[in-house]
Amino acid sequence: MTTSHLGRLAMAAIIAAMILVPVIQTSEESLNLVSLILIWALFAIGFDLIFGMAGMLSFGHAALFGSGGYALTLLVTKAGVGFVPALGAAGMVGAVMAFGLSIFALRVSGLFFSLLTLALAQLVYILASTKLRSHTGGLDGIPGVPRPELFGIDFYDNRNYYYFLIVVFIVGIAVMALLRASPFGKALQAVQANDVRAAQIGYNVQRLRQCAFMISGFYAGVSGALLASLMFYISPQMLHWTTSGDVLIMTVLGGKGTLLGPILGVAVFEVLKEKLSQYTQHWYGILGLIFILCTIFLPNGIAGLFARKAAGRPGDAP
Amino acid sequence: MSTIVIGLSLSFLLFLLAAGLTLIFGMLGVINFAHGALYMLGAYVCFQIVNWTGSFWIGLLVAPLVVAALGGAMEIAALKPVYERDHIYQLLLTFGFILVIEEAVKIVWGLDYKQVPTPDLFSQPVALFGSQIPSYRLFIIGFGATVSLALFLLLERSRLGMVIRAASSDADMAQSLGIDVAKVRTAVFALGAGLAALGGVVAAPLVPIELGMGFSVIIDCFVVVIIGGLGNIRGAILAALLLGMARAAGFTYAPEWVELITFVLLIATLMTRPAGLFSRKGRAA
Numbered sequence: 001m002t003t004s005h006l007g008r009l010a011m012a013a014i015i016a017a018m019i020l021v022p023v024i025q026t027s028e029e030s031l032n033l034v035s036l037i038l039i040w041a042l043f044a045i046g047f048d049l050i051f052g053m054a055g056m057l058s059f060g061h062a063a064l065f066g067s068g069g070y071a072l073t074l075l076v077t078k079a080g081v082g083f084v085p086a087l088g089a090a091g092m093v094g095a096v097m098a099f100g101l102s103i104f105a106l107r108v109s110g111l112f113f114s115l116l117t118l119a120l121a122q123l124v125y126i127l128a129s130t131k132l133r134s135h136t137g138g139l140d141g142i143p144g145v146p147r148p149e150l151f152g153i154d155f156y157d158n159r160n161y162y163y164f165l166i167v168v169f170i171v172g173i174a175v176m177a178l179l180r181a182s183p184f185g186k187a188l189q190a191v192q193a194n195d196v197r198a199a200q201i202g203y204n205v206q207r208l209r210q211c212a213f214m215i216s217g218f219y220a221g222v223s224g225a226l227l228a229s230l231m232f233y234i235s236p237q238m239l240h241w242t243t244s245g246d247v248l249i250m251t252v253l254g255g256k257g258t259l260l261g262p263i264l265g266v267a268v269f270e271v272l273k274e275k276l277s278q279y280t281q282h283w284y285g286i287l288g289l290i291f292i293l294c295t296i297f298l299p300n301g302i303a304g305l306f307a308r309k310a311a312g313r314p315g316d317a318p
Numbered sequence: 319m320s321t322i323v324i325g326l327s328l329s330f331l332l333f334l335l336a337a338g339l340t341l342i343f344g345m346l347g348v349i350n351f352a353h354g355a356l357y358m359l360g361a362y363v364c365f366q367i368v369n370w371t372g373s374f375w376i377g378l379l380v381a382p383l384v385v386a387a388l389g390g391a392m393e394i395a396a397l398k399p400v401y402e403r404d405h406i407y408q409l410l411l412t413f414g415f416i417l418v419i420e421e422a423v424k425i426v427w428g429l430d431y432k433q434v435p436t437p438d439l440f441s442q443p444v445a446l447f448g449s450q451i452p453s454y455r456l457f458i459i460g461f462g463a464t465v466s467l468a469l470f471l472l473l474e475r476s477r478l479g480m481v482i483r484a485a486s487s488d489a490d491m492a493q494s495l496g497i498d499v500a501k502v503r504t505a506v507f508a509l510g511a512g513l514a515a516l517g518g519v520v521a522a523p524l525v526p527i528e529l530g531m532g533f534s535v536i537i538d539c540f541v542v543v544i545i546g547g548l549g550n551i552r553g554a555i556l557a558a559l560l561l562g563m564a565r566a567a568g569f570t571y572a573p574e575w576v577e578l579i580t581f582v583l584l585i586a587t588l589m590t591r592p593a594g595l596f597s598r599k600g601r602a603a
Binding site for chain 2: 055057104107108110111112114115116118119120122123126130241245248252282284285286287288289291292295296299
């Protein structure tokens, strides 16, 4: 039980550190950086529910992420819905999109699931940037994505918005921790370990996968909406396949299949991006190299390093 | 008539790419995400060679060899250590290749569009059944057919093909019969990479050479192998024909919707025959 103890301590430390950041750090850039980390971390823990827990590698998460962003933007600016209900609706849109993708993508398994989610997400990207131009603003995107309006607090101030993000993040991670420890989470792990056997025991494997994918879609939708709101802007770039790639890189770097890993990965990714891009415009290639090396030598990511130490035996790829 | 020629040339181009993809999958069990990036790299290397030598034909010969060598090196350096692991890790690695290749291309050639002129021999259109046909399209059809035939002969009739087929159906058994499976894997990955580059070179005079060209083609390519049934070369030919002709017809009759045709075909296939239109047995993945 030492590992989970360690994890709980680390989690408490991280959350405490996050709340303290705006107190200690005053510069707008570092505030922006930690805000980005919070949002992407929410996205990544949702992604890891299907990648790390259920063993499904989705290359289509950009579609879920982006449609959440568009849903919030359109609901608040065009339909006049309040920010918080719209945020919930963005999550629902992400889940519904995930349901739509899963109808097709879950007809195949294994690596084909990755190919299909990639292809279908590309379809969404094409639709949003061409056919639905009247709603989505095409490749130009939509500027002026709003921030929340609550209790008379000015969330257009980045510091206040950061606290809003922390609240959403803590709720998101708490729910995810419960989900992962729940029978549902264990069933997902069973499906990843051996789907045939899981089906024989009596689990409805397809239903479990679909549920996990939809929950993951909900997280993606909410985090996409939060990102659009942070940047005051949304464009099809959020739907582009590189977004799916980014969340994958983050999760693998940090360590898939753990709750803390993806968050660590996001932090490392964003900080690396921030630091490397000061020295070279080719940081993405360096990141690619790091990603390759990590895949070969560190299959369980950064979190895997700690887990190995805690367990006192050489960990291996599952 | 020109619709048919364009459709056929598109089909053969798609087939060159899908063949490389499906060959690698059949032998290594790896879906090479970087296939599109290798295609793009082939086009860029060809551009460079044309720039140096002025001859498209040298590019056609040399660029695939260069990329094949690079593919072999990638396989040895990165893929070899992870064969024993879950297939997802190999997919992740090839995804990492995309990032590195794209960045390398950006460093060497920059961001602006490059152009490779159509070789002189095929720069004039020819009259065929009463309509003007770009002769380079005809060249692609002839060349694609030749390469396909050569590939078929190599895999089905040559000793090397027999070794490849043996190693892909049962690696352990092939190994104990004295076949160096590791070498065969490297060779197959190099061959697949070379085919991708060949596709890129052939496409180079037709399209602007830019960083995004790999990704737009890889989706079509995945669709071809899904429709055809992955690991099934004959299925890939038929699926490439289907998709190529459908796209060419789309360009002529409904240019607004041509980007969506691919997906309609994909979804229709999945809903009716999820194992691929042309597969005879269950798919293993």
